[in-house]
Amino acid sequence: MRISRRGTPASPRTFAVTAAIAVAGALVAACSPDQETSDATGTTPAVWTGSTIPGTAGETPAYPGHSPGGNALTAGFVDAQGTTASKVTFIERAGFVEVQVDVSGLSPGFHGVHIHERGVCETDSAAPTGGERGDFLSAGGHLQVDGHSEYPASGDLTNIHVRPDGTGMLTTATSAFSLEDLRNGGQGRAVIVHAEPSNFGNVPDRYTLPGGGPVPDEETLSTSDAGARVACAVVS
Protein backbone atom coordinates (compact mmCIF):
# COMPACT_ATOMS: atom_id res chain seq x y z
CA MET A 1 0.00 0.00 0.00
CA ARG A 2 1.50 3.31 -0.96
CA ILE A 3 -0.26 6.04 0.99
CA SER A 4 2.50 8.51 0.41
CA ARG A 5 5.87 8.29 -1.15
CA ARG A 6 9.06 9.36 0.49
CA GLY A 7 12.65 9.23 -0.61
CA THR A 8 14.31 10.46 -3.70
CA PRO A 9 14.49 9.07 -7.21
CA ALA A 10 17.21 6.62 -8.04
CA SER A 11 20.65 8.13 -7.78
CA PRO A 12 22.99 7.99 -10.78
CA ARG A 13 25.74 6.82 -8.52
CA THR A 14 26.94 3.37 -9.17
CA PHE A 15 29.13 1.60 -6.74
CA ALA A 16 30.62 -1.80 -7.01
CA VAL A 17 29.61 -3.22 -3.73
CA THR A 18 31.38 -6.00 -1.98
CA ALA A 19 30.31 -6.98 1.48
CA ALA A 20 32.88 -8.50 3.74
CA ILE A 21 31.83 -11.99 4.62
CA ALA A 22 33.44 -14.06 7.29
CA VAL A 23 32.48 -17.36 8.75
CA ALA A 24 33.38 -17.39 12.38
CA GLY A 25 34.70 -20.92 12.38
CA ALA A 26 38.26 -19.79 12.98
CA LEU A 27 37.27 -18.24 16.27
CA VAL A 28 36.42 -21.46 18.01
CA ALA A 29 40.02 -22.58 18.33
CA ALA A 30 40.72 -19.62 20.60
CA CYS A 31 37.88 -20.37 23.00
CA SER A 32 39.10 -21.52 26.38
CA PRO A 33 36.61 -21.32 29.23
CA ASP A 34 37.95 -20.37 32.60
CA GLN A 35 35.80 -22.92 34.32
CA GLU A 36 34.51 -26.38 33.49
CA THR A 37 30.77 -26.84 33.72
CA SER A 38 29.49 -29.76 35.79
CA ASP A 39 26.13 -31.23 36.68
CA ALA A 40 27.52 -32.98 39.77
CA THR A 41 25.95 -32.05 43.09
CA GLY A 42 28.01 -29.63 45.09
CA THR A 43 30.01 -28.25 42.19
CA THR A 44 29.93 -24.64 41.15
CA PRO A 45 28.02 -23.95 37.97
CA ALA A 46 29.67 -21.90 35.27
CA VAL A 47 28.87 -18.19 35.47
CA TRP A 48 28.32 -16.23 32.28
CA THR A 49 29.54 -12.70 32.58
CA GLY A 50 29.47 -11.69 28.92
CA SER A 51 26.54 -10.54 26.81
CA THR A 52 26.71 -13.51 24.46
CA ILE A 53 24.19 -16.15 25.42
CA PRO A 54 25.58 -19.59 26.19
CA GLY A 55 25.83 -22.18 23.47
CA THR A 56 23.08 -24.72 23.22
CA ALA A 57 23.07 -28.50 23.39
CA GLY A 58 24.59 -30.32 20.48
CA GLU A 59 26.91 -27.58 19.30
CA THR A 60 30.25 -26.19 20.33
CA PRO A 61 29.64 -24.11 23.45
CA ALA A 62 29.77 -20.36 22.95
CA TYR A 63 31.76 -18.45 25.54
CA PRO A 64 31.48 -14.75 26.11
CA GLY A 65 32.80 -12.92 23.10
CA HIS A 66 33.03 -16.07 21.01
CA SER A 67 30.78 -17.47 18.32
CA PRO A 68 30.07 -21.17 17.86
CA GLY A 69 32.48 -22.50 15.29
CA GLY A 70 31.02 -22.80 11.82
CA ASN A 71 27.60 -21.76 13.06
CA ALA A 72 27.78 -18.04 12.39
CA LEU A 73 27.73 -15.65 9.45
CA THR A 74 28.62 -12.00 9.55
CA ALA A 75 28.73 -9.24 6.96
CA GLY A 76 29.20 -5.50 6.71
CA PHE A 77 26.47 -3.15 5.52
CA VAL A 78 27.04 -0.61 2.79
CA ASP A 79 24.86 2.39 2.12
CA ALA A 80 24.40 4.18 -1.19
CA GLN A 81 27.61 6.15 -0.55
CA GLY A 82 29.59 2.96 0.06
CA THR A 83 29.97 3.52 3.81
CA THR A 84 30.65 0.28 5.66
CA ALA A 85 30.42 1.13 9.34
CA SER A 86 27.61 -1.25 10.21
CA LYS A 87 27.36 -5.03 10.43
CA VAL A 88 25.01 -7.95 10.93
CA THR A 89 25.74 -11.34 12.51
CA PHE A 90 23.67 -14.53 12.46
CA ILE A 91 24.39 -17.30 14.97
CA GLU A 92 22.73 -20.69 14.65
CA ARG A 93 21.35 -21.85 17.98
CA ALA A 94 19.34 -24.98 18.76
CA GLY A 95 16.11 -24.40 16.88
CA PHE A 96 16.56 -20.72 16.09
CA VAL A 97 18.91 -18.15 14.64
CA GLU A 98 20.17 -15.28 16.80
CA VAL A 99 20.45 -12.04 14.85
CA GLN A 100 22.68 -9.14 15.91
CA VAL A 101 22.51 -5.88 13.99
CA ASP A 102 24.75 -2.85 14.64
CA VAL A 103 24.27 0.23 12.53
CA SER A 104 25.53 3.81 12.40
CA GLY A 105 24.95 6.80 10.21
CA LEU A 106 21.20 6.24 9.87
CA SER A 107 18.37 8.66 10.57
CA PRO A 108 16.92 8.40 14.09
CA GLY A 109 13.81 6.30 14.58
CA PHE A 110 12.65 2.81 13.67
CA HIS A 111 13.85 1.11 10.50
CA GLY A 112 12.66 -2.11 8.92
CA VAL A 113 15.18 -4.96 8.64
CA HIS A 114 14.55 -7.83 6.24
CA ILE A 115 16.33 -10.69 4.54
CA HIS A 116 15.87 -10.28 0.80
CA GLU A 117 16.00 -13.06 -1.77
CA ARG A 118 19.16 -12.36 -3.71
CA GLY A 119 22.67 -11.95 -2.31
CA VAL A 120 23.53 -8.72 -4.11
CA CYS A 121 23.90 -5.09 -2.97
CA GLU A 122 23.78 -2.87 -6.05
CA THR A 123 22.93 0.80 -6.03
CA ASP A 124 20.82 2.14 -8.91
CA SER A 125 19.50 -1.28 -9.84
CA ALA A 126 16.15 -2.69 -10.91
CA ALA A 127 14.21 -5.51 -9.28
CA PRO A 128 14.63 -8.98 -10.85
CA THR A 129 11.10 -8.55 -12.17
CA GLY A 130 12.00 -5.20 -13.78
CA GLY A 131 10.50 -1.78 -13.18
CA GLU A 132 11.94 1.41 -11.75
CA ARG A 133 15.53 1.59 -10.56
CA GLY A 134 16.69 2.38 -7.06
CA ASP A 135 19.32 1.50 -4.50
CA PHE A 136 19.55 -2.23 -3.77
CA LEU A 137 16.35 -3.09 -5.67
CA SER A 138 18.10 -5.98 -7.46
CA ALA A 139 18.12 -7.85 -4.13
CA GLY A 140 14.52 -8.74 -4.92
CA GLY A 141 11.65 -9.30 -2.51
CA HIS A 142 11.61 -10.64 1.02
CA LEU A 143 12.99 -14.13 1.59
CA GLN A 144 10.41 -16.88 1.68
CA VAL A 145 11.93 -20.25 2.52
CA ASP A 146 10.76 -23.37 0.71
CA GLY A 147 7.23 -24.25 1.69
CA HIS A 148 6.42 -20.85 3.22
CA SER A 149 4.25 -18.34 1.39
CA GLU A 150 2.40 -16.57 4.21
CA TYR A 151 3.13 -13.11 5.61
CA PRO A 152 5.03 -11.86 7.46
CA ALA A 153 7.60 -13.37 5.13
CA SER A 154 10.33 -15.69 6.39
CA GLY A 155 12.87 -12.88 6.08
CA ASP A 156 10.91 -10.25 8.00
CA LEU A 157 12.80 -9.24 11.14
CA THR A 158 12.04 -6.87 13.98
CA ASN A 159 12.54 -3.16 13.39
CA ILE A 160 15.77 -1.61 14.66
CA HIS A 161 15.62 1.60 16.69
CA VAL A 162 18.24 4.19 15.76
CA ARG A 163 19.13 6.73 18.43
CA PRO A 164 19.58 10.49 17.85
CA ASP A 165 23.31 9.99 17.25
CA GLY A 166 22.54 7.75 14.28
CA THR A 167 23.56 4.47 15.89
CA GLY A 168 21.39 1.52 16.71
CA MET A 169 21.66 -2.07 17.79
CA LEU A 170 19.29 -4.99 17.71
CA THR A 171 19.46 -8.53 19.00
CA THR A 172 16.59 -10.76 18.06
CA ALA A 173 15.86 -14.40 17.28
CA THR A 174 13.93 -16.14 14.55
CA SER A 175 13.09 -19.70 13.64
CA ALA A 176 11.77 -18.69 10.23
CA PHE A 177 15.03 -19.51 8.42
CA SER A 178 18.34 -21.29 8.99
CA LEU A 179 21.91 -20.37 8.15
CA GLU A 180 21.60 -22.77 5.20
CA ASP A 181 18.71 -20.67 3.91
CA LEU A 182 21.02 -17.64 4.16
CA ARG A 183 23.94 -19.37 2.47
CA ASN A 184 21.55 -20.20 -0.37
CA GLY A 185 23.90 -22.70 -1.99
CA GLY A 186 26.72 -20.16 -1.97
CA GLN A 187 24.74 -17.36 -3.58
CA GLY A 188 23.86 -15.75 -0.28
CA ARG A 189 21.09 -13.34 0.66
CA ALA A 190 20.90 -9.59 1.15
CA VAL A 191 20.07 -8.06 4.51
CA ILE A 192 18.39 -4.71 3.93
CA VAL A 193 17.78 -1.83 6.35
CA HIS A 194 14.96 0.42 5.17
CA ALA A 195 14.23 4.11 5.51
CA GLU A 196 10.93 3.47 7.31
CA PRO A 197 9.70 0.99 9.93
CA SER A 198 8.03 -2.23 8.87
CA ASN A 199 4.35 -2.64 9.59
CA PHE A 200 4.57 -6.41 8.94
CA GLY A 201 1.51 -6.17 6.76
CA ASN A 202 -0.60 -4.98 9.66
CA VAL A 203 -3.02 -2.29 8.51
CA PRO A 204 -6.24 -2.04 10.55
CA ASP A 205 -9.22 -2.99 8.39
CA ARG A 206 -10.92 0.32 9.17
CA TYR A 207 -8.56 1.79 6.55
CA THR A 208 -9.20 1.42 2.85
CA LEU A 209 -7.25 2.25 -0.27
CA PRO A 210 -8.21 5.38 -2.22
CA GLY A 211 -10.24 3.25 -4.63
CA GLY A 212 -12.03 1.54 -1.79
CA GLY A 213 -10.00 -1.66 -1.89
CA PRO A 214 -9.31 -3.62 1.28
CA VAL A 215 -6.05 -3.49 3.19
CA PRO A 216 -3.45 -4.80 3.48
CA ASP A 217 -2.94 -5.01 -0.25
CA GLU A 218 -0.29 -7.08 -1.97
CA GLU A 219 2.29 -4.30 -1.85
CA THR A 220 1.92 -3.89 1.89
CA LEU A 221 2.15 -7.64 2.41
CA SER A 222 5.26 -8.00 0.27
CA THR A 223 7.13 -4.86 1.39
CA SER A 224 5.76 -4.09 4.89
CA ASP A 225 5.68 -0.47 3.65
CA ALA A 226 9.23 0.02 4.89
CA GLY A 227 10.19 2.43 2.10
CA ALA A 228 13.55 2.95 0.44
CA ARG A 229 16.49 0.61 0.99
CA VAL A 230 19.21 2.55 2.80
CA ALA A 231 21.76 -0.12 3.75
CA CYS A 232 22.57 -3.57 2.42
CA ALA A 233 24.77 -6.50 3.47
CA VAL A 234 25.40 -9.78 1.65
CA VAL A 235 25.61 -12.89 3.84
CA SER A 236 26.65 -16.19 2.31
Ligand SMILES: [Cu+2]
Ligand atom coordinates in the same frame (compact mmCIF):
# COMPACT_ATOMS: atom_id res chain seq x y z
CU1 LIG B 1 13.01 -5.18 2.92
